[in-house]
Amino acid sequence: MASIHLVNVSKRFGQAPASLPGEQHQLRRHASDDAPPEGSVLALDRVNLDVRDGESMVILGPSGCGKSTLLRVVAGLESYDGDVFYDDRDMRDVPPKDRGIGIVFQNYALYPQFEGKGNLAFFFRMHKREAEIDERVRQTAQIMGLGFDALLGRMPSTLSGGQKQRLAIARAICRNPKLLLFDEPLSNLDAQLRSSTRIEIRRLINRFGITTLYVTHDQTEATIMGDRLAIMDRGRVLQVGAYRDVYARPANAFVAGFLGSPPMNLFEGLVEGGRVLALQTRLTPPTHVLDFTVRGQRIIVGIRPEDVVIEVDSASADGEGDNRLCTAFELVERLPADRAQLLHATVNGTRLIARAPLDRHIPLHEPLNVFLPPEHLHFFNAQTGMRI
Ligand SMILES: Nc1ncnc2c1ncn2[C@@H]1O[C@H](COP(=O)(O)OP(=O)(O)OP(=O)(O)O)[C@@H](O)[C@H]1O
Ligand SMILES: [Mg+2]
Structure with missing residues (x-):
């Protein structure tokens, strides 16, 4: 077992890829050096991260x-x-082979010249530990469960994506690692296999309690695989915490606009006379937001779709009162598995998504009152993006 500590870790790649997408130009603005080499990419920018044992x-x-x-x-x-x-x-x-780690890459990176068993055995051969091979492979096959034995005699080129994946996972755990590293291991699998395999991996992790770093851009996977998650943007770790905590209190507007499906509604606001003017209404912010802003300051306001309240039963929709506006929803997206529906509106050029129970009738193209409960509003600094 092991804990991992990254202290102020930066990584700059000397040469940028030939065609540099626009977002990577922005990366350079966060460079830790004053004069970064021309054409370089700062892939990690002073990352601090602790992963517990x-x-x-x-x-x-x-x-x-x-x-x-x-x-x-x-x-x-x-x-x-x-x-x-x-x-x-x-x-x-310390070279990688002496670190006690098992890695599973997105492309599996199996040794093509060895059959399944040879892939598991390679590490032991390399370390002159041949005597352990049969026992370790037997134990691993037992852990991997039904049907795994059949893969041991097959060459990687004859295996399906899912089978290669199982072999790659088996290879990683076979050596009894104290640290497991996964880099988007499921992204080449179809949706069904992906959901069954992620459960299988999570069971393995739970069973052995091995310290694990699991890279993904899939939020469902993140909730299943992570005791905690670290959210990154442009080489920086922006927030670390349990999913529910990060979801409830995003540390900045990027995290707010990234986490959730769909993520938080974000819109511009203007601080004015003890209120925040936004979405053609007046929002009542908590006092600390007023304490940390000045009159006339532009800020970012957020609310989760499930926190937006649609008032279908109001006698007449007039949008009167603080935290209330009047809008017509123009589109509905039904999510039967969640027993929910997403309702889309455009308020003053800004998109607003509300989530409601599937069986609730909400008329489209008709002005409705929408209430934004003040206790569910999030406020961010428009310049820094940081939570206020
Ligand atoms: N060998 C390399 N040489 C130059 N630049 C690189 C190299 N590897 C990565 N980069 C750059 O570093 C940045 C981070 O890349 P990285 O592969 O870590 O991203 P990622 O988060 O894993 O993305 P993805 O989700 O697409 O896999 C990118 O801008 C990428 O172009
Ligand atoms: Mg990647």
Whole structure:
């Protein structure tokens, strides 16, 4: 077992890819150096992260935010600035093969020249521990369950995606790792296999209590795999916590607009006379928001779709009163599995999504009162994005 500690870890790739998407230009603005080399990409920007012994930590974030780089740094596959510790041990000079880690990559990275068993055995051969192979493979097959034995004699090229995946997972656990690293291991599987495999992986993690870092951009996977999650954007870790805590109190507007499906509604607000003017209404903010803002300041206001209250029964829709507006919903998205419906409106050019029970009748294209309960409003600084 091991805990992991990243202290001020940065990683800059010297050469940017030939076609540099716009968002990566922005990356450079967060460079830790004053004059970053031209064309370089700061993939990790002063990352601090602690993963507790036996904990499963999910790294969640959009494409290109640095998730794989973070995992590769922890595995010892990339050079980096800053420090990486397993427990109290500085890992800078410890090669990957001596770190006691099992890694599962998105593309499986099986050894194509060996059959299934050879893939599991390779590590033991490399460490001159041949004597253990049969027993370890037997134990692993038992853990992996029904049908796994049949994969041991087959070459990787003859296996389906799901079978390759099982073999890759088996290879990672076979060596009794003290740390498991997963990089989007399920993204090549179809939806059904993905949902059954993630449960299987979570069972494995629970059973052995192995410290795990699990990279994904899928939120469902994140809720299942992570005791806690770390949310990344542009090389930085923005927030760490249990899903429900991060969901309830996003530390900044990026996390608010990322977590949830759909995520939080975010819109512009203006502080004015003890109120926040937004969405053509007056919102009543908690006093600390007024304490930390000045009159005339632009801020970002957020509310989760499930917190938006549609008042169908009001006698006449006039949007009168604080925290209340009048709008017509123009589109409904039904989610039978959730027994819910998502209602879409556009208020003053801003999209607003409300979630309601599936069996509730909500007329479309008709002005309705919508109430935004003040206790469910979130406020963020428009410049820094930070929660107020
Ligand atoms: N070997 C490399 N050389 C140059 N730039 C790289 C290299 N590897 C990654 N990068 C850049 O570093 C940034 C982070 O990449 P990384 O692969 O860690 O992202 P990611 O979060 O894993 O994305 P995805 O979800 O698409 O896998 C990106 O801008 C990427 O282009
Ligand atoms: Mg990646």
